[in-house]
Amino acid sequence: MSWDYLFIQAANGAVIGIIYALIAVGVTLIFSILKIVNFAHGDLYMLGGYCAYYVITLFGVPPLPAMFVSMAALFTIAIILERLLLTPLYSDATERKDEYGLIVTFGLAFFLRNIAIIAFGPFPLKPPSFISGVQHFGNLIVTNDRLFAGSAGIVLILALLYFMHRTIWGQALDAVSQSREAAAIVGINPRRFNSFAFGVGAALAAAAGALIAPIFSLAPDMGVLPNIQAYVIVILGGMGSVLGSIIAGIALGESEGLFTAFFPDPTRALAYTNAFGVLVLMIVLIFRPNGLFGRRHLRME
Amino acid sequence: MAQQAEKGAPCLTARELVAGYLSGIDILRGVSVEAMRGEVRCVLGPNGTGKSTLLKVLFGFLPARSGDIRLDGRALRGAAPHEMGRLGVAYLSQRPSIFPHLSVEVNLRLGAWRYRGERGRVGELVGRACEQFPILAEKRRQAAGTLSGGQQRQLEIARSLMHDPVLFLIDEPTAGVEPRVSVLIYELIKDLAAQGKAVLLVDQNIKRALEIADYVYVMRTGTVLSEGSREVFGGDTEALVARWLYASGQS
Structure with missing residues (x-):
């Protein structure tokens, strides 16, 4: 194993980690407000990728604006899905809301995946590059698309952190996650934030899908692994901690990349990548049962 | 009055x-x-x-x-x-x-959620609350969860008074x-x-x-x-x- 290979794996790991973080932070946001783990989040990421693809290929929009269109579209779609499928769970008629929420999002995941096969076909599609070409760093070669995905992902994460900590809407979102009752007392309608959180989470996943598409291409089942990875990351970072899932996302991507580099049999390394992620999770949970940055969380009311 | x-x-x-x-x-x-x-x-x-x-x-x-x-x-x-x-x-x-994980100041600002569009008014209400409850002004930057029980009550009352x-x-x-x-x-x-x-x-x-x-x-x-x-x-x-x-x- 050469140093070059190690660096390439580290660079790839970082990009994948940032994409993971973008997906996972949405799952966290949704969990912290709705107290539901969204197992359809990877499928929203898939839809986001396809949406950007069709905006580019059908309307000739350049990739970057197409990503923003896709984010807006998924924001809207997610709000509709939330209103249709999850809002009814919050009515007084429903008991065992958490369990139903879990089943609903599982069902939604299968539904979206199969709709995608019908609508987009089973074959991989690849949109044009954001920026074509490669960059040379000494002996290392990194494609511009990876660099772009990594930097755009970082910008989006920073924008989210700014939104959460510096704007009244972000603070209100945080407030609802800490206490729905207290939020209502100050005049915030907590139910509006259910939809809002779902929309913001989906928009971030859509961005991740649009950014990853030119690198790995699109397929209807591309959301299956991210669904699991995102869940691993959210637990790793601590349920409900936005910063935790960002850090855990990047750490998981990076450790997967390096694991592949260090695995003795390179031909089989990739097959074990996901198992490695779960191994990391188990080790962390032994020492920190609340994850890396866990806040004490409240159950769904 | x-x-x-x-x-x-x-x-x-x-x-x-x-x-x-x-x-x-x-x-x-x-x-x-x-x-x-x-x-x-x-x-x-x-x-x-x-x-x-x-x-x-x-x-x-x-x-x-x-x-x-x-x-x-x-x-x-x-x-x-x-x-x-x-x-x-x-x-x-x-x-x-x-909201225990948010600062006292953000707690107060959220108390004025109704007036979120009017920046001046929110600042004025937060200022008035701090005047009325000096302890809140002193602990403005602290997470509300770190306040004592009595201080949390004062924060809560200060916040609710914003709605008059x-x-x-x-x-x-x-x-x-x-x-x-x-x-x-x-x-x-x-x-x-x-x-x-x-x-x-x-x-x-x-x-x-x-x-x-x-x-x-x-x-x-x-x-x-x-x-x-x-x-x-x-x-x-x-x-x-x-x-x-x-x-x-x-x-």
């Missing part, structure tokens, strides 16, 4: 409230209470009689199955909790309803608070009434509550067993306690 001029005018009237958490089980079985401007009215009674539930129903956290709630003649029943601030009702729950409410629903304000601080909290409640607010106070601490109450309701298993002004009960606390114990024996 105009409110002081109207002292003694009925502000809240709740009639024959029936409510419960599970279908078929009524926690409130026809409760009627009133609150007057400039008065502290206290709801006493043993555990499990529905005192806290009454406040939850009044604030819209639990829908009433039947009965009527009016604030200054306007129907209040059916309004959601997040609309109550705008309608003039404040609720101090048993555990201070603050006419009615305060207060649930066990000194539960789990050290005695020195609870004296301060009862002072704050007395001040609210002195400012012309109507206060409906649910309390276990009967001695303290009777000291500041103008009128008392004694509840038993979902109904008001007896009621009267402080003079009626005040001289006869022991009789009240006896009746209370009798009531718990019944439930």
Whole structure:
């Protein structure tokens, strides 16, 4: 194993980690407000990728604006899905809301995946590059698309952190996650934030899908692994901690990349990548049962 | 203030409230209470009689199955909790309803959520709250969860005053608070009434509550067993306690 290979794996790991973080932070946001783990989040990421693809290929929009269109579209779609499928769970008629929420999002995941096969076909599609070409760093070669995905992902994460900590809407979102009752007392309608959180989470996943598409291409089942990875990351970072899932996302991507580099049999390394992620999770949970940055969380009311 | 001029005018009237958490089980079985401007009215009674539930129903956290709630003649029943601030009702729950992981300042800013579009107004309200409760100004940057129980109560009261409410629903304000601080909290409640607010106070601490109450309701298993002004009960606390114990024996 050469140093070059190690660096390439580290660079790839970082990009994948940032994409993971973008997906996972949405799952966290949704969990912290709705107290539901969204197992359809990877499928929203898939839809986001396809949406950007069709905006580019059908309307000739350049990739970057197409990503923003896709984010807006998924924001809207997610709000509709939330209103249709999850809002009814919050009515007084429903008991065992958490369990139903879990089943609903599982069902939604299968539904979206199969709709995608019908609508987009089973074959991989690849949109044009954001920026074509490669960059040379000494002996290392990194494609511009990876660099772009990594930097755009970082910008989006920073924008989210700014939104959460510096704007009244972000603070209100945080407030609802800490206490729905207290939020209502100050005049915030907590139910509006259910939809809002779902929309913001989906928009971030859509961005991740649009950014990853030119690198790995699109397929209807591309959301299956991210669904699991995102869940691993959210637990790793601590349920409900936005910063935790960002850090855990990047750490998981990076450790997967390096694991592949260090695995003795390179031909089989990739097959074990996901198992490695779960191994990391188990080790962390032994020492920190609340994850890396866990806040004490409240159950769904 | 105009409110002081109207002292003694009925502000809240709740009639024959029936409510419960599970279908078929009524926690409130026809409760009627009133609150007057400039008065502290206290709801006493043993555990499990529905005192806290009454406040939850009044604030819209639990829908009433039947009965009527009016604030200054306007129907209040059916309004959601997040609309109550705008309608003039404040609720101090048993555990201070603050956002523990957000700073004191952000907590105050969120208290002015209604005015979120008007930057100047939010700043002004936060400034006024800090003036009124200097401890909050001092701890502005600290996470609200790190404040002491009494300070959290002050934060909560400061926040609720931003809506300029006419009615305060207060649930066990000194539960789990050290005695020195609870004296301060009862002072704050007395001040609210002195400012012309109507206060409906649910309390276990009967001695303290009777000291500041103008009128008392004694509840038993979902109904008001007896009621009267402080003079009626005040001289006869022991009789009240006896009746209370009798009531718990019944439930």
